[in-house]
Amino acid sequence: MKNKILKVFAITVMSFAFTTILYGQRNTKTEDRTVTQSRIPNLVNQNFVNEYPSVVNVVWRGYPKQANNAEWYEYNPSMQSSRSSEYYIAEFTDAKSHLKAVYSKDGKKISVREMVNSDVPDPISYALRNGDYSDWKIAREKEVIYRDTTMKPMKVYKIKVKKGASERELFYSTDGELLKDRVIK
Structure with a gap:
């Protein structure tokens, strides 16, 4: 009987430890x-x-x-x-x-971020077609980000591009200037 109690106790402790380890890896x-x-x-x-x-x-x-x-x-x-x-x-x-x-x-x-499925302004389309990412696939959904400040109002387009296993987020101003190129994976 004592062995049975010890086994149940040991299994309970091991289960708890295993669950804690898995939760900690989250x-x-x-x-x-x-x-x-x-x-x-x-x-x-x-x-x-x-x-x-x-x-x-x-x-x-x-x-x-x-x-x-x-x-x-x-x-x-x-x-x-x-x-x-x-x-x-x-x-x-x-x-x-x-x-x-x-x-x-x-x-x-x-800021305010707006999800859009429409085309981007012509200067950005031109930059995408003729820039370093011309052969990359462009995600259908894009994001327009409006900075909310009176000192420096700005509208930025965030476009995700993919080629093979590589993904990037490109941030463009409305006139087609690439502001930031962030590697996702």
Whole structure:
């Protein structure tokens, strides 16, 4: 009887250890971290409601502060963790567009990201056709990112390109200038 109890205890401990090890190996950087409405700072929620009063179905997400956030388009929503949020994203559909409004924890809107399936402006199309990525496949869905500041208004197109196993995100200004070339894989 004593051996049987010890075996059950040993199996339970090993199962617990195995589960803990597997859970510890989980990649928290790529997990979605939805934040409940009650966890959104009042100023963030207030600014969002003031700008988008008619939106009802909003999904809020919280993200940690980025190590390299020198430029506004360095913000990477795939970097997430269980740490307290420094950025909040309201993801919603307004009229006909799927939008993501990015706010800092103090309520300042950083940018708005709009998913688009349409063609990009001619200067960007020209740059893609005649540049280093002319033989790369362009993703159907693109993202337009609007920087939200009165000092430096800017609109940037983020386009994902793929060739074989390689993927990149290209950031273009509206006049076709390549602002950033980020390797995804």
